[in-house]
Amino acid sequence: MKILPLLALTLLLAGCAGSLRIDDRYPSRDQSSRVEFIVLHYTSSDLPDSLKTLSHGGVSAHYLLPADQAKIYRMVDENRRAWHAGDSQWRGRTWLNASSIGIEIVNPGYEDTPAGRRWHAYPQPQIDRLIALLKDIQARHGVAPANIVGHSDIAPQRKVDPGPLFPWRQLAAAGLIPWPKAATVQDKLRQLDGRVPEVAWFQHQLERAGYAVPQHGQLDQATRNVLAAFQMKYRPEQHDGQPDVHSAALLLALPPVE
Numbered sequence: 001m002k003i004l005p006l007l008a009l010t011l012l013l014a015g016c017a018g019s020l021r022i023d024d025r026y027p028s029r030d031q032s033s034r035v036e037f038i039v040l041h042y043t044s045s046d047l048p049d050s051l052k053t054l055s056h057g058g059v060s061a062h063y064l065l066p067a068d069q070a071k072i073y074r075m076v077d078e079n080r081r082a083w084h085a086g087d088s089q090w091r092g093r094t095w096l097n098a099s100s101i102g103i104e105i106v107n108p109g110y111e112d113t114p115a116g117r118r119w120h121a122y123p124q125p126q127i128d129r130l131i132a133l134l135k136d137i138q139a140r141h142g143v144a145p146a147n148i149v150g151h152s153d154i155a156p157q158r159k160v161d162p163g164p165l166f167p168w169r170q171l172a173a174a175g176l177i178p179w180p181k182a183a184t185v186q187d188k189l190r191q192l193d194g195r196v197p198e199v200a201w202f203q204h205q206l207e208r209a210g211y212a213v214p215q216h217g218q219l220d221q222a223t224r225n226v227l228a229a230f231q232m233k234y235r236p237e238q239h240d241g242q243p244d245v246h247s248a249a250l251l252l253a254l255p256p257v258e
Protein backbone atom coordinates (compact mmCIF):
# COMPACT_ATOMS: atom_id res chain seq x y z
CA MET A 1 0.00 0.00 0.00
CA LYS A 2 2.91 2.35 0.56
CA ILE A 3 4.37 1.99 -2.88
CA LEU A 4 1.60 3.86 -4.70
CA PRO A 5 1.98 7.28 -3.03
CA LEU A 6 5.75 7.00 -3.50
CA LEU A 7 5.28 6.28 -7.19
CA ALA A 8 2.88 9.22 -7.53
CA LEU A 9 5.41 11.50 -5.82
CA THR A 10 8.19 10.30 -8.10
CA LEU A 11 6.05 10.99 -11.19
CA LEU A 12 5.13 14.43 -9.86
CA LEU A 13 8.77 15.32 -9.29
CA ALA A 14 9.67 14.03 -12.74
CA GLY A 15 6.93 16.22 -14.16
CA CYS A 16 8.32 19.29 -12.41
CA ALA A 17 11.88 18.64 -13.41
CA GLY A 18 10.97 17.83 -17.01
CA SER A 19 9.93 20.20 -19.81
CA LEU A 20 6.76 22.26 -19.59
CA ARG A 21 3.85 21.00 -21.63
CA ILE A 22 3.11 23.68 -24.24
CA ASP A 23 0.21 23.04 -26.60
CA ASP A 24 0.62 24.92 -29.90
CA ARG A 25 -2.50 23.60 -31.60
CA TYR A 26 -4.63 26.73 -31.18
CA PRO A 27 -2.67 29.68 -32.61
CA SER A 28 -4.67 32.91 -32.45
CA ARG A 29 -5.61 34.63 -35.67
CA ASP A 30 -5.30 37.97 -33.83
CA GLN A 31 -1.60 38.75 -33.58
CA SER A 32 1.04 40.90 -35.27
CA SER A 33 4.75 41.50 -35.30
CA ARG A 34 6.29 43.42 -32.42
CA VAL A 35 8.29 45.35 -35.06
CA GLU A 36 6.37 48.50 -36.00
CA PHE A 37 9.15 50.88 -37.04
CA ILE A 38 12.35 50.78 -39.05
CA VAL A 39 14.92 53.44 -38.12
CA LEU A 40 17.78 54.41 -40.43
CA HIS A 41 21.11 55.77 -39.21
CA TYR A 42 24.56 56.57 -40.49
CA THR A 43 27.50 55.37 -38.45
CA SER A 44 29.68 58.50 -38.83
CA SER A 45 32.67 56.12 -38.88
CA ASP A 46 34.28 53.54 -41.14
CA LEU A 47 33.44 49.83 -41.21
CA PRO A 48 36.08 48.53 -38.74
CA ASP A 49 35.16 51.20 -36.17
CA SER A 50 31.43 50.63 -36.76
CA LEU A 51 31.81 46.87 -36.20
CA LYS A 52 33.75 47.52 -33.01
CA THR A 53 31.32 50.11 -31.61
CA LEU A 54 28.18 48.19 -32.55
CA SER A 55 29.45 44.85 -31.25
CA HIS A 56 30.65 46.10 -27.85
CA GLY A 57 30.43 49.85 -27.52
CA GLY A 58 27.21 50.27 -25.56
CA VAL A 59 25.10 50.78 -28.68
CA SER A 60 23.84 48.35 -31.30
CA ALA A 61 21.70 47.89 -34.39
CA HIS A 62 20.11 44.90 -36.06
CA TYR A 63 21.86 45.50 -39.37
CA LEU A 64 25.04 47.21 -40.56
CA LEU A 65 25.45 48.07 -44.24
CA PRO A 66 29.04 48.52 -45.43
CA ALA A 67 29.75 51.09 -48.14
CA ASP A 68 31.84 48.86 -50.40
CA GLN A 69 31.02 45.25 -49.59
CA ALA A 70 28.09 43.30 -50.98
CA LYS A 71 27.26 41.72 -47.63
CA ILE A 72 25.11 43.00 -44.78
CA TYR A 73 26.04 42.35 -41.16
CA ARG A 74 23.27 41.16 -38.80
CA MET A 75 24.44 42.07 -35.31
CA VAL A 76 21.21 41.67 -33.32
CA ASP A 77 18.45 39.15 -34.00
CA GLU A 78 15.25 40.82 -35.24
CA ASN A 79 13.33 39.31 -32.32
CA ARG A 80 15.55 41.09 -29.83
CA ARG A 81 15.97 44.74 -28.91
CA ALA A 82 18.90 46.71 -30.31
CA TRP A 83 20.05 49.96 -28.69
CA HIS A 84 19.98 52.50 -31.50
CA ALA A 85 17.07 54.94 -31.09
CA GLY A 86 17.48 56.24 -27.54
CA ASP A 87 15.10 58.94 -26.36
CA SER A 88 12.80 59.05 -29.39
CA GLN A 89 9.23 59.70 -30.50
CA TRP A 90 7.21 59.13 -33.66
CA ARG A 91 3.46 59.40 -34.16
CA GLY A 92 2.94 59.59 -30.41
CA ARG A 93 5.00 56.49 -29.63
CA THR A 94 8.10 56.90 -27.52
CA TRP A 95 11.38 55.06 -26.84
CA LEU A 96 11.30 53.14 -30.09
CA ASN A 97 14.05 50.57 -29.41
CA ALA A 98 11.49 48.05 -28.18
CA SER A 99 9.31 48.29 -31.28
CA SER A 100 11.78 48.92 -34.10
CA ILE A 101 14.49 47.45 -36.27
CA GLY A 102 17.60 49.63 -36.45
CA ILE A 103 19.75 49.81 -39.56
CA GLU A 104 23.17 51.48 -39.45
CA ILE A 105 24.58 52.57 -42.81
CA VAL A 106 28.35 53.05 -42.98
CA ASN A 107 28.83 56.71 -43.94
CA PRO A 108 31.19 59.30 -42.41
CA GLY A 109 28.39 61.84 -41.89
CA TYR A 110 29.74 65.38 -42.10
CA GLU A 111 32.71 67.62 -41.46
CA ASP A 112 32.50 71.28 -40.58
CA THR A 113 34.92 73.21 -42.78
CA PRO A 114 35.57 76.96 -43.19
CA ALA A 115 33.44 76.71 -46.35
CA GLY A 116 30.55 75.20 -44.38
CA ARG A 117 29.31 71.72 -43.50
CA ARG A 118 30.38 68.99 -45.91
CA TRP A 119 28.23 65.84 -46.11
CA HIS A 120 29.23 62.50 -47.59
CA ALA A 121 27.22 60.90 -50.39
CA TYR A 122 25.92 57.34 -50.24
CA PRO A 123 27.23 55.00 -53.00
CA GLN A 124 24.36 53.74 -55.17
CA PRO A 125 25.10 50.00 -54.62
CA GLN A 126 24.80 50.59 -50.86
CA ILE A 127 21.38 52.22 -51.37
CA ASP A 128 20.30 49.37 -53.67
CA ARG A 129 21.19 46.85 -50.95
CA LEU A 130 19.38 48.94 -48.34
CA ILE A 131 16.20 49.06 -50.45
CA ALA A 132 16.29 45.26 -50.91
CA LEU A 133 16.76 44.80 -47.15
CA LEU A 134 13.93 47.26 -46.34
CA LYS A 135 11.55 45.47 -48.71
CA ASP A 136 12.38 42.17 -47.05
CA ILE A 137 11.88 43.50 -43.50
CA GLN A 138 8.72 45.40 -44.42
CA ALA A 139 7.17 42.34 -46.05
CA ARG A 140 7.91 40.09 -43.08
CA HIS A 141 6.77 42.48 -40.34
CA GLY A 142 4.11 44.52 -42.15
CA VAL A 143 5.74 47.84 -41.23
CA ALA A 144 3.60 50.84 -42.30
CA PRO A 145 5.33 53.06 -44.91
CA ALA A 146 4.98 56.09 -42.61
CA ASN A 147 6.95 54.15 -39.99
CA ILE A 148 10.16 53.82 -42.01
CA VAL A 149 12.03 56.81 -40.61
CA GLY A 150 15.40 58.39 -40.00
CA HIS A 151 16.99 58.93 -36.61
CA SER A 152 16.55 62.67 -37.33
CA ASP A 153 12.77 62.16 -37.61
CA ILE A 154 12.39 60.48 -34.23
CA ALA A 155 15.01 62.52 -32.33
CA PRO A 156 15.18 65.87 -34.20
CA GLN A 157 16.55 67.70 -31.15
CA ARG A 158 19.62 65.45 -30.94
CA LYS A 159 20.24 63.77 -34.28
CA VAL A 160 20.72 64.61 -37.96
CA ASP A 161 21.42 61.14 -39.36
CA PRO A 162 21.02 59.82 -42.02
CA GLY A 163 21.57 63.41 -43.24
CA PRO A 164 20.50 65.52 -46.24
CA LEU A 165 22.34 63.38 -48.80
CA PHE A 166 20.39 60.28 -47.87
CA PRO A 167 18.16 59.60 -50.92
CA TRP A 168 14.71 59.30 -49.33
CA ARG A 169 13.25 59.97 -52.79
CA GLN A 170 14.62 56.60 -53.97
CA LEU A 171 12.88 54.84 -51.07
CA ALA A 172 9.67 56.56 -52.11
CA ALA A 173 10.17 55.50 -55.75
CA ALA A 174 10.59 51.92 -54.49
CA GLY A 175 7.19 52.19 -52.78
CA LEU A 176 8.68 52.07 -49.28
CA ILE A 177 7.71 55.48 -47.84
CA PRO A 178 4.98 58.08 -48.48
CA TRP A 179 5.98 61.03 -50.65
CA PRO A 180 4.28 64.27 -51.75
CA LYS A 181 3.28 64.10 -55.43
CA ALA A 182 4.93 66.87 -57.52
CA ALA A 183 1.58 67.89 -59.06
CA THR A 184 -0.04 68.12 -55.62
CA VAL A 185 2.85 70.29 -54.37
CA GLN A 186 2.27 72.64 -57.32
CA ASP A 187 -1.48 72.77 -56.54
CA LYS A 188 -0.79 73.64 -52.92
CA LEU A 189 1.75 76.30 -53.92
CA ARG A 190 -0.91 77.92 -56.11
CA GLN A 191 -3.42 77.79 -53.25
CA LEU A 192 -0.95 79.32 -50.80
CA ASP A 193 -0.15 82.05 -53.34
CA GLY A 194 3.06 83.08 -51.60
CA ARG A 195 1.52 83.30 -48.11
CA VAL A 196 3.64 81.61 -45.43
CA PRO A 197 1.35 80.12 -42.76
CA GLU A 198 1.84 80.94 -39.08
CA VAL A 199 4.23 79.03 -36.86
CA ALA A 200 1.32 77.35 -35.03
CA TRP A 201 0.13 75.95 -38.37
CA PHE A 202 3.59 74.47 -39.10
CA GLN A 203 3.72 72.97 -35.62
CA HIS A 204 0.31 71.37 -36.09
CA GLN A 205 1.16 70.01 -39.55
CA LEU A 206 4.52 68.63 -38.39
CA GLU A 207 2.80 66.83 -35.53
CA ARG A 208 0.26 65.42 -38.00
CA ALA A 209 3.18 64.13 -40.08
CA GLY A 210 4.47 62.21 -37.03
CA TYR A 211 7.01 64.52 -35.41
CA ALA A 212 7.23 65.45 -31.73
CA VAL A 213 7.07 69.25 -31.88
CA PRO A 214 6.08 72.07 -29.49
CA GLN A 215 2.57 73.51 -30.04
CA HIS A 216 3.04 76.99 -28.50
CA GLY A 217 3.05 79.01 -31.72
CA GLN A 218 6.59 80.35 -31.18
CA LEU A 219 9.44 79.74 -33.61
CA ASP A 220 11.90 78.47 -30.99
CA GLN A 221 14.99 76.36 -31.62
CA ALA A 222 13.10 73.11 -30.91
CA THR A 223 10.54 73.95 -33.61
CA ARG A 224 13.29 74.93 -36.06
CA ASN A 225 15.04 71.61 -35.43
CA VAL A 226 11.88 69.67 -36.27
CA LEU A 227 11.15 71.70 -39.40
CA ALA A 228 14.80 71.24 -40.45
CA ALA A 229 14.43 67.46 -40.05
CA PHE A 230 11.33 67.54 -42.26
CA GLN A 231 13.07 69.72 -44.87
CA MET A 232 16.19 67.53 -44.80
CA LYS A 233 14.02 64.60 -45.84
CA TYR A 234 11.69 66.16 -48.41
CA ARG A 235 13.69 69.18 -49.62
CA PRO A 236 17.34 68.58 -48.77
CA GLU A 237 18.58 71.54 -50.86
CA GLN A 238 17.51 73.89 -48.07
CA HIS A 239 17.05 72.67 -44.52
CA ASP A 240 17.53 75.69 -42.30
CA GLY A 241 14.38 75.14 -40.24
CA GLN A 242 12.89 78.41 -41.47
CA PRO A 243 9.15 78.30 -42.31
CA ASP A 244 8.59 79.02 -46.00
CA VAL A 245 5.84 78.56 -48.54
CA HIS A 246 7.45 75.54 -50.22
CA SER A 247 7.75 73.66 -46.91
CA ALA A 248 4.08 74.48 -46.27
CA ALA A 249 3.13 73.06 -49.69
CA LEU A 250 5.16 69.91 -49.01
CA LEU A 251 3.41 69.41 -45.66
CA LEU A 252 0.00 69.86 -47.30
CA ALA A 253 0.88 67.46 -50.13
CA LEU A 254 2.17 64.71 -47.86
CA PRO A 255 -0.28 61.79 -48.06
CA PRO A 256 -2.31 61.45 -44.83
CA VAL A 257 -0.90 58.90 -42.40
CA GLU A 258 -3.30 55.99 -42.09
Ligand SMILES: [Zn+2]
Pocket residue numbers: 040041042084151159161
Ligand atom coordinates in the same frame (compact mmCIF):
# COMPACT_ATOMS: atom_id res chain seq x y z
ZN1 LIG B 1 21.49 57.41 -35.36
